[in-house]
Amino acid sequence: MIKLVIFDLDDTLYNEKDFVFGGFFEVCKYLSEKYSISFDEIFKETKKILFENGRGKIFDVLCQSYNIKEDIDTLVSIYRNASPKLILYKDSELVLNALKDKYKLGLITDGMASVQWNKIKLLGIENYFDKIIVTDDYGRAFYKPSESSFLHMLKSFKLNSKEAVYVGDNPNKDFIGARKAGLYTVRIIREVGEHKDVRLSSEYEADFLISNMEELLAFLKGVL
Ligand SMILES: [Mg+2]
Structure with missing residues:
Protein backbone atom coordinates (compact mmCIF):
# COMPACT_ATOMS: atom_id res chain seq x y z
CA MET A 1 0.00 0.00 0.00
CA ASN A 81 17.62 35.99 -7.14
CA ALA A 82 14.62 36.98 -9.25
CA SER A 83 11.25 36.77 -7.54
CA PRO A 84 8.69 36.21 -10.30
CA LYS A 85 5.16 35.28 -9.39
CA LEU A 86 5.04 31.49 -9.58
CA ILE A 87 1.91 29.38 -9.40
CA LEU A 88 1.35 25.65 -9.29
CA TYR A 89 -0.25 23.92 -12.24
CA LYS A 90 -3.97 23.77 -11.43
CA ASP A 91 -4.01 19.96 -11.46
CA SER A 92 -0.95 19.84 -9.19
CA GLU A 93 -2.62 22.09 -6.66
CA LEU A 94 -5.77 19.99 -6.76
CA VAL A 95 -3.86 16.73 -6.29
CA LEU A 96 -1.64 18.06 -3.48
CA ASN A 97 -4.76 19.16 -1.63
CA ALA A 98 -6.44 15.81 -2.27
CA LEU A 99 -3.42 13.84 -1.01
CA LYS A 100 -2.04 15.88 1.85
CA ASP A 101 -4.21 14.41 4.60
CA LYS A 102 -4.12 10.84 3.30
CA TYR A 103 -0.45 10.35 2.47
CA LYS A 104 2.94 11.51 3.57
CA LEU A 105 4.16 13.92 0.91
CA GLY A 106 7.76 14.50 -0.11
CA LEU A 107 9.63 16.69 -2.56
CA ILE A 108 12.99 15.85 -4.13
CA THR A 109 14.53 18.47 -6.37
CA ASP A 110 17.94 19.07 -7.97
CA GLY A 111 19.52 22.43 -8.73
CA MET A 112 21.39 25.10 -6.79
CA ALA A 113 20.00 25.02 -3.24
CA SER A 114 19.33 28.77 -2.90
CA VAL A 115 17.50 28.83 -6.24
CA GLN A 116 15.38 25.76 -5.48
CA TRP A 117 14.43 27.09 -2.03
CA ASN A 118 13.61 30.42 -3.64
CA LYS A 119 11.22 28.64 -6.05
CA ILE A 120 9.62 26.69 -3.19
CA LYS A 121 9.12 29.94 -1.29
CA LEU A 122 7.73 31.76 -4.36
CA LEU A 123 5.27 28.93 -4.95
CA GLY A 124 4.30 28.92 -1.27
CA ILE A 125 4.24 25.11 -1.13
CA GLU A 126 6.42 24.31 1.88
CA ASN A 127 3.45 23.38 4.06
CA TYR A 128 2.19 20.69 1.69
CA PHE A 129 5.23 18.54 2.34
CA ASP A 130 6.28 16.40 5.28
CA LYS A 131 9.83 16.37 3.95
CA ILE A 132 11.67 18.39 1.31
CA ILE A 133 15.05 17.28 -0.01
CA VAL A 134 16.90 19.84 -2.08
CA THR A 135 19.65 17.44 -3.11
CA ASP A 136 22.23 20.24 -3.38
CA ASP A 137 22.02 20.69 0.42
CA TYR A 138 23.32 17.12 0.79
CA GLY A 139 26.09 17.34 -1.81
CA ARG A 140 26.63 16.21 -5.39
CA ALA A 141 26.35 12.55 -4.47
CA PHE A 142 22.66 13.13 -3.73
CA TYR A 143 21.84 14.66 -7.12
CA LYS A 144 19.51 12.62 -9.25
CA PRO A 145 19.93 10.11 -10.87
CA SER A 146 21.50 8.84 -7.61
CA GLU A 147 19.20 6.72 -5.47
CA SER A 148 20.57 8.36 -2.27
CA SER A 149 17.82 10.99 -1.85
CA PHE A 150 15.10 8.36 -2.34
CA LEU A 151 16.66 6.01 0.22
CA HIS A 152 17.07 8.92 2.63
CA MET A 153 13.43 9.89 2.18
CA LEU A 154 12.21 6.31 2.82
CA LYS A 155 14.41 6.03 5.89
CA SER A 156 13.09 9.23 7.43
CA PHE A 157 9.52 7.87 7.24
CA LYS A 158 10.61 4.30 8.14
CA LEU A 159 8.89 3.01 5.01
CA ASN A 160 9.90 0.38 2.51
CA SER A 161 10.31 1.16 -1.16
CA LYS A 162 7.03 -0.40 -2.28
CA GLU A 163 5.16 2.02 -0.02
CA ALA A 164 6.38 5.00 -2.04
CA VAL A 165 6.01 6.49 -5.50
CA TYR A 166 8.06 9.19 -7.24
CA VAL A 167 6.37 11.49 -9.73
CA GLY A 168 8.62 13.39 -12.16
CA ASP A 169 8.94 14.65 -15.72
CA ASN A 170 12.55 14.01 -16.77
CA PRO A 171 13.42 10.47 -17.86
CA ASN A 172 17.11 11.36 -18.07
CA LYS A 173 17.37 11.47 -14.31
CA ASP A 174 14.09 11.20 -12.43
CA PHE A 175 13.32 7.49 -12.55
CA ILE A 176 16.52 5.48 -12.78
CA GLY A 177 17.56 6.24 -9.18
CA ALA A 178 14.03 5.92 -7.85
CA ARG A 179 13.74 2.54 -9.59
CA LYS A 180 17.08 1.38 -8.18
CA ALA A 181 15.80 2.34 -4.74
CA GLY A 182 12.73 0.19 -5.51
CA LEU A 183 10.04 2.88 -5.64
CA TYR A 184 7.12 2.97 -8.01
CA THR A 185 7.62 5.66 -10.62
CA VAL A 186 5.16 7.85 -12.50
CA ARG A 187 6.12 10.13 -15.37
CA ILE A 188 3.97 13.14 -16.15
CA ILE A 189 4.09 14.21 -19.80
CA ARG A 190 2.42 17.58 -20.08
CA GLU A 191 1.62 19.46 -23.27
CA VAL A 192 4.54 21.75 -22.51
CA GLY A 193 7.81 20.68 -20.95
CA GLU A 194 11.42 20.35 -21.93
CA HIS A 195 11.38 16.54 -21.93
CA LYS A 196 7.96 15.81 -23.37
CA ASP A 197 9.28 14.20 -26.55
CA VAL A 198 12.10 12.25 -24.91
CA ARG A 199 11.68 8.45 -24.84
CA LEU A 200 14.49 6.38 -23.34
CA SER A 201 15.22 2.72 -22.68
CA SER A 202 13.10 0.98 -20.06
CA GLU A 203 15.45 1.39 -17.09
CA TYR A 204 15.20 5.17 -17.52
CA GLU A 205 11.47 5.27 -18.01
CA ALA A 206 8.77 5.27 -15.35
CA ASP A 207 6.42 2.39 -14.55
CA PHE A 208 3.41 4.52 -15.47
CA LEU A 209 2.79 7.50 -17.75
CA ILE A 210 0.22 10.18 -17.06
CA SER A 211 -0.63 13.37 -18.95
CA ASN A 212 -2.44 15.14 -16.13
CA MET A 213 -1.70 15.05 -12.41
CA GLU A 214 -5.28 14.02 -11.67
CA GLU A 215 -4.50 10.63 -13.23
CA LEU A 216 -2.17 10.09 -10.28
CA LEU A 217 -5.25 9.70 -8.10
CA ALA A 218 -6.42 6.81 -10.28
CA PHE A 219 -2.94 5.27 -10.18
CA LEU A 220 -2.91 5.43 -6.39
CA LYS A 221 -6.33 3.75 -6.22
CA GLY A 222 -5.11 0.98 -8.53
CA VAL A 223 -2.14 0.10 -6.37
CA LEU A 224 -4.14 0.15 -3.17
MG1 LIG B 1 11.59 18.27 -13.41
Missing part, protein backbone atom coordinates in the same frame (compact mmCIF):
# COMPACT_ATOMS: atom_id res chain seq x y z
CA ILE A 2 1.34 3.41 -0.95
CA LYS A 3 1.90 5.68 2.03
CA LEU A 4 4.34 8.23 0.65
CA VAL A 5 4.03 10.25 -2.55
CA ILE A 6 7.17 12.10 -3.58
CA PHE A 7 7.18 14.78 -6.26
CA ASP A 8 9.81 16.40 -8.42
CA LEU A 9 9.48 20.21 -8.59
CA ASP A 10 10.45 21.82 -11.91
CA ASP A 11 8.04 21.11 -14.77
CA THR A 12 6.22 18.56 -12.61
CA LEU A 13 4.38 20.82 -10.17
CA TYR A 14 4.73 24.12 -12.05
CA ASN A 15 6.01 25.43 -15.37
CA GLU A 16 9.71 26.11 -14.92
CA LYS A 17 9.63 28.59 -17.82
CA ASP A 18 7.76 30.95 -15.48
CA PHE A 19 10.87 31.10 -13.33
CA VAL A 20 13.30 31.22 -16.28
CA PHE A 21 11.44 34.08 -17.99
CA GLY A 22 11.05 35.86 -14.65
CA GLY A 23 14.84 35.73 -14.28
CA PHE A 24 15.33 36.93 -17.87
CA PHE A 25 12.96 39.80 -17.15
CA GLU A 26 15.13 41.09 -14.29
CA VAL A 27 18.38 40.65 -16.23
CA CYS A 28 16.96 42.46 -19.27
CA LYS A 29 15.61 45.26 -17.11
CA TYR A 30 19.09 45.72 -15.62
CA LEU A 31 20.80 45.68 -19.04
CA SER A 32 18.25 47.89 -20.77
CA GLU A 33 18.60 50.57 -18.08
CA LYS A 34 22.39 50.36 -17.87
CA TYR A 35 23.04 50.37 -21.63
CA SER A 36 19.94 52.22 -22.88
CA ILE A 37 18.70 49.28 -24.91
CA SER A 38 15.02 48.71 -25.66
CA PHE A 39 13.72 46.29 -23.00
CA ASP A 40 11.29 44.60 -25.39
CA GLU A 41 14.03 44.01 -27.92
CA ILE A 42 16.58 42.53 -25.51
CA PHE A 43 13.94 40.41 -23.74
CA LYS A 44 12.84 38.98 -27.07
CA GLU A 45 16.47 38.32 -28.02
CA THR A 46 17.15 36.50 -24.72
CA LYS A 47 14.20 34.18 -25.26
CA LYS A 48 15.33 33.58 -28.84
CA ILE A 49 18.80 32.54 -27.61
CA LEU A 50 17.19 30.09 -25.19
CA PHE A 51 15.08 28.51 -27.93
CA GLU A 52 18.00 28.32 -30.35
CA ASN A 53 20.87 27.34 -28.04
CA GLY A 54 19.18 25.83 -25.02
CA ARG A 55 20.42 26.54 -21.55
CA GLY A 56 24.00 27.30 -20.79
CA LYS A 57 25.82 30.38 -21.94
CA ILE A 58 22.75 32.49 -22.65
CA PHE A 59 24.03 35.70 -21.06
CA ASP A 60 27.45 35.37 -22.73
CA VAL A 61 25.76 35.06 -26.12
CA LEU A 62 23.42 37.94 -25.29
CA CYS A 63 26.26 40.30 -24.29
CA GLN A 64 28.24 39.32 -27.38
CA SER A 65 25.34 40.06 -29.67
CA TYR A 66 24.94 43.54 -28.14
CA ASN A 67 28.70 44.12 -27.84
CA ILE A 68 28.39 44.62 -24.10
CA LYS A 69 31.26 43.96 -21.69
CA GLU A 70 29.26 42.99 -18.65
CA ASP A 71 30.22 40.79 -15.70
CA ILE A 72 28.33 37.56 -16.42
CA ASP A 73 28.37 36.55 -12.73
CA THR A 74 26.39 39.71 -11.94
CA LEU A 75 23.76 38.74 -14.51
CA VAL A 76 23.62 35.15 -13.25
CA SER A 77 23.15 36.45 -9.72
CA ILE A 78 20.31 38.77 -10.81
CA TYR A 79 18.71 35.80 -12.59
CA ARG A 80 19.02 33.48 -9.61
Whole structure:
Protein backbone atom coordinates (compact mmCIF):
# COMPACT_ATOMS: atom_id res chain seq x y z
CA MET A 1 0.00 0.00 0.00
CA ILE A 2 1.34 3.41 -0.95
CA LYS A 3 1.90 5.68 2.03
CA LEU A 4 4.34 8.23 0.65
CA VAL A 5 4.03 10.25 -2.55
CA ILE A 6 7.17 12.10 -3.58
CA PHE A 7 7.18 14.78 -6.26
CA ASP A 8 9.81 16.40 -8.42
CA LEU A 9 9.48 20.21 -8.59
CA ASP A 10 10.45 21.82 -11.91
CA ASP A 11 8.04 21.11 -14.77
CA THR A 12 6.22 18.56 -12.61
CA LEU A 13 4.38 20.82 -10.17
CA TYR A 14 4.73 24.12 -12.05
CA ASN A 15 6.01 25.43 -15.37
CA GLU A 16 9.71 26.11 -14.92
CA LYS A 17 9.63 28.59 -17.82
CA ASP A 18 7.76 30.95 -15.48
CA PHE A 19 10.87 31.10 -13.33
CA VAL A 20 13.30 31.22 -16.28
CA PHE A 21 11.44 34.08 -17.99
CA GLY A 22 11.05 35.86 -14.65
CA GLY A 23 14.84 35.73 -14.28
CA PHE A 24 15.33 36.93 -17.87
CA PHE A 25 12.96 39.80 -17.15
CA GLU A 26 15.13 41.09 -14.29
CA VAL A 27 18.38 40.65 -16.23
CA CYS A 28 16.96 42.46 -19.27
CA LYS A 29 15.61 45.26 -17.11
CA TYR A 30 19.09 45.72 -15.62
CA LEU A 31 20.80 45.68 -19.04
CA SER A 32 18.25 47.89 -20.77
CA GLU A 33 18.60 50.57 -18.08
CA LYS A 34 22.39 50.36 -17.87
CA TYR A 35 23.04 50.37 -21.63
CA SER A 36 19.94 52.22 -22.88
CA ILE A 37 18.70 49.28 -24.91
CA SER A 38 15.02 48.71 -25.66
CA PHE A 39 13.72 46.29 -23.00
CA ASP A 40 11.29 44.60 -25.39
CA GLU A 41 14.03 44.01 -27.92
CA ILE A 42 16.58 42.53 -25.51
CA PHE A 43 13.94 40.41 -23.74
CA LYS A 44 12.84 38.98 -27.07
CA GLU A 45 16.47 38.32 -28.02
CA THR A 46 17.15 36.50 -24.72
CA LYS A 47 14.20 34.18 -25.26
CA LYS A 48 15.33 33.58 -28.84
CA ILE A 49 18.80 32.54 -27.61
CA LEU A 50 17.19 30.09 -25.19
CA PHE A 51 15.08 28.51 -27.93
CA GLU A 52 18.00 28.32 -30.35
CA ASN A 53 20.87 27.34 -28.04
CA GLY A 54 19.18 25.83 -25.02
CA ARG A 55 20.42 26.54 -21.55
CA GLY A 56 24.00 27.30 -20.79
CA LYS A 57 25.82 30.38 -21.94
CA ILE A 58 22.75 32.49 -22.65
CA PHE A 59 24.03 35.70 -21.06
CA ASP A 60 27.45 35.37 -22.73
CA VAL A 61 25.76 35.06 -26.12
CA LEU A 62 23.42 37.94 -25.29
CA CYS A 63 26.26 40.30 -24.29
CA GLN A 64 28.24 39.32 -27.38
CA SER A 65 25.34 40.06 -29.67
CA TYR A 66 24.94 43.54 -28.14
CA ASN A 67 28.70 44.12 -27.84
CA ILE A 68 28.39 44.62 -24.10
CA LYS A 69 31.26 43.96 -21.69
CA GLU A 70 29.26 42.99 -18.65
CA ASP A 71 30.22 40.79 -15.70
CA ILE A 72 28.33 37.56 -16.42
CA ASP A 73 28.37 36.55 -12.73
CA THR A 74 26.39 39.71 -11.94
CA LEU A 75 23.76 38.74 -14.51
CA VAL A 76 23.62 35.15 -13.25
CA SER A 77 23.15 36.45 -9.72
CA ILE A 78 20.31 38.77 -10.81
CA TYR A 79 18.71 35.80 -12.59
CA ARG A 80 19.02 33.48 -9.61
CA ASN A 81 17.62 35.99 -7.14
CA ALA A 82 14.62 36.98 -9.25
CA SER A 83 11.25 36.77 -7.54
CA PRO A 84 8.69 36.21 -10.30
CA LYS A 85 5.16 35.28 -9.39
CA LEU A 86 5.04 31.49 -9.58
CA ILE A 87 1.91 29.38 -9.40
CA LEU A 88 1.35 25.65 -9.29
CA TYR A 89 -0.25 23.92 -12.24
CA LYS A 90 -3.97 23.77 -11.43
CA ASP A 91 -4.01 19.96 -11.46
CA SER A 92 -0.95 19.84 -9.19
CA GLU A 93 -2.62 22.09 -6.66
CA LEU A 94 -5.77 19.99 -6.76
CA VAL A 95 -3.86 16.73 -6.29
CA LEU A 96 -1.64 18.06 -3.48
CA ASN A 97 -4.76 19.16 -1.63
CA ALA A 98 -6.44 15.81 -2.27
CA LEU A 99 -3.42 13.84 -1.01
CA LYS A 100 -2.04 15.88 1.85
CA ASP A 101 -4.21 14.41 4.60
CA LYS A 102 -4.12 10.84 3.30
CA TYR A 103 -0.45 10.35 2.47
CA LYS A 104 2.94 11.51 3.57
CA LEU A 105 4.16 13.92 0.91
CA GLY A 106 7.76 14.50 -0.11
CA LEU A 107 9.63 16.69 -2.56
CA ILE A 108 12.99 15.85 -4.13
CA THR A 109 14.53 18.47 -6.37
CA ASP A 110 17.94 19.07 -7.97
CA GLY A 111 19.52 22.43 -8.73
CA MET A 112 21.39 25.10 -6.79
CA ALA A 113 20.00 25.02 -3.24
CA SER A 114 19.33 28.77 -2.90
CA VAL A 115 17.50 28.83 -6.24
CA GLN A 116 15.38 25.76 -5.48
CA TRP A 117 14.43 27.09 -2.03
CA ASN A 118 13.61 30.42 -3.64
CA LYS A 119 11.22 28.64 -6.05
CA ILE A 120 9.62 26.69 -3.19
CA LYS A 121 9.12 29.94 -1.29
CA LEU A 122 7.73 31.76 -4.36
CA LEU A 123 5.27 28.93 -4.95
CA GLY A 124 4.30 28.92 -1.27
CA ILE A 125 4.24 25.11 -1.13
CA GLU A 126 6.42 24.31 1.88
CA ASN A 127 3.45 23.38 4.06
CA TYR A 128 2.19 20.69 1.69
CA PHE A 129 5.23 18.54 2.34
CA ASP A 130 6.28 16.40 5.28
CA LYS A 131 9.83 16.37 3.95
CA ILE A 132 11.67 18.39 1.31
CA ILE A 133 15.05 17.28 -0.01
CA VAL A 134 16.90 19.84 -2.08
CA THR A 135 19.65 17.44 -3.11
CA ASP A 136 22.23 20.24 -3.38
CA ASP A 137 22.02 20.69 0.42
CA TYR A 138 23.32 17.12 0.79
CA GLY A 139 26.09 17.34 -1.81
CA ARG A 140 26.63 16.21 -5.39
CA ALA A 141 26.35 12.55 -4.47
CA PHE A 142 22.66 13.13 -3.73
CA TYR A 143 21.84 14.66 -7.12
CA LYS A 144 19.51 12.62 -9.25
CA PRO A 145 19.93 10.11 -10.87
CA SER A 146 21.50 8.84 -7.61
CA GLU A 147 19.20 6.72 -5.47
CA SER A 148 20.57 8.36 -2.27
CA SER A 149 17.82 10.99 -1.85
CA PHE A 150 15.10 8.36 -2.34
CA LEU A 151 16.66 6.01 0.22
CA HIS A 152 17.07 8.92 2.63
CA MET A 153 13.43 9.89 2.18
CA LEU A 154 12.21 6.31 2.82
CA LYS A 155 14.41 6.03 5.89
CA SER A 156 13.09 9.23 7.43
CA PHE A 157 9.52 7.87 7.24
CA LYS A 158 10.61 4.30 8.14
CA LEU A 159 8.89 3.01 5.01
CA ASN A 160 9.90 0.38 2.51
CA SER A 161 10.31 1.16 -1.16
CA LYS A 162 7.03 -0.40 -2.28
CA GLU A 163 5.16 2.02 -0.02
CA ALA A 164 6.38 5.00 -2.04
CA VAL A 165 6.01 6.49 -5.50
CA TYR A 166 8.06 9.19 -7.24
CA VAL A 167 6.37 11.49 -9.73
CA GLY A 168 8.62 13.39 -12.16
CA ASP A 169 8.94 14.65 -15.72
CA ASN A 170 12.55 14.01 -16.77
CA PRO A 171 13.42 10.47 -17.86
CA ASN A 172 17.11 11.36 -18.07
CA LYS A 173 17.37 11.47 -14.31
CA ASP A 174 14.09 11.20 -12.43
CA PHE A 175 13.32 7.49 -12.55
CA ILE A 176 16.52 5.48 -12.78
CA GLY A 177 17.56 6.24 -9.18
CA ALA A 178 14.03 5.92 -7.85
CA ARG A 179 13.74 2.54 -9.59
CA LYS A 180 17.08 1.38 -8.18
CA ALA A 181 15.80 2.34 -4.74
CA GLY A 182 12.73 0.19 -5.51
CA LEU A 183 10.04 2.88 -5.64
CA TYR A 184 7.12 2.97 -8.01
CA THR A 185 7.62 5.66 -10.62
CA VAL A 186 5.16 7.85 -12.50
CA ARG A 187 6.12 10.13 -15.37
CA ILE A 188 3.97 13.14 -16.15
CA ILE A 189 4.09 14.21 -19.80
CA ARG A 190 2.42 17.58 -20.08
CA GLU A 191 1.62 19.46 -23.27
CA VAL A 192 4.54 21.75 -22.51
CA GLY A 193 7.81 20.68 -20.95
CA GLU A 194 11.42 20.35 -21.93
CA HIS A 195 11.38 16.54 -21.93
CA LYS A 196 7.96 15.81 -23.37
CA ASP A 197 9.28 14.20 -26.55
CA VAL A 198 12.10 12.25 -24.91
CA ARG A 199 11.68 8.45 -24.84
CA LEU A 200 14.49 6.38 -23.34
CA SER A 201 15.22 2.72 -22.68
CA SER A 202 13.10 0.98 -20.06
CA GLU A 203 15.45 1.39 -17.09
CA TYR A 204 15.20 5.17 -17.52
CA GLU A 205 11.47 5.27 -18.01
CA ALA A 206 8.77 5.27 -15.35
CA ASP A 207 6.42 2.39 -14.55
CA PHE A 208 3.41 4.52 -15.47
CA LEU A 209 2.79 7.50 -17.75
CA ILE A 210 0.22 10.18 -17.06
CA SER A 211 -0.63 13.37 -18.95
CA ASN A 212 -2.44 15.14 -16.13
CA MET A 213 -1.70 15.05 -12.41
CA GLU A 214 -5.28 14.02 -11.67
CA GLU A 215 -4.50 10.63 -13.23
CA LEU A 216 -2.17 10.09 -10.28
CA LEU A 217 -5.25 9.70 -8.10
CA ALA A 218 -6.42 6.81 -10.28
CA PHE A 219 -2.94 5.27 -10.18
CA LEU A 220 -2.91 5.43 -6.39
CA LYS A 221 -6.33 3.75 -6.22
CA GLY A 222 -5.11 0.98 -8.53
CA VAL A 223 -2.14 0.10 -6.37
CA LEU A 224 -4.14 0.15 -3.17
MG1 LIG B 1 11.59 18.27 -13.41
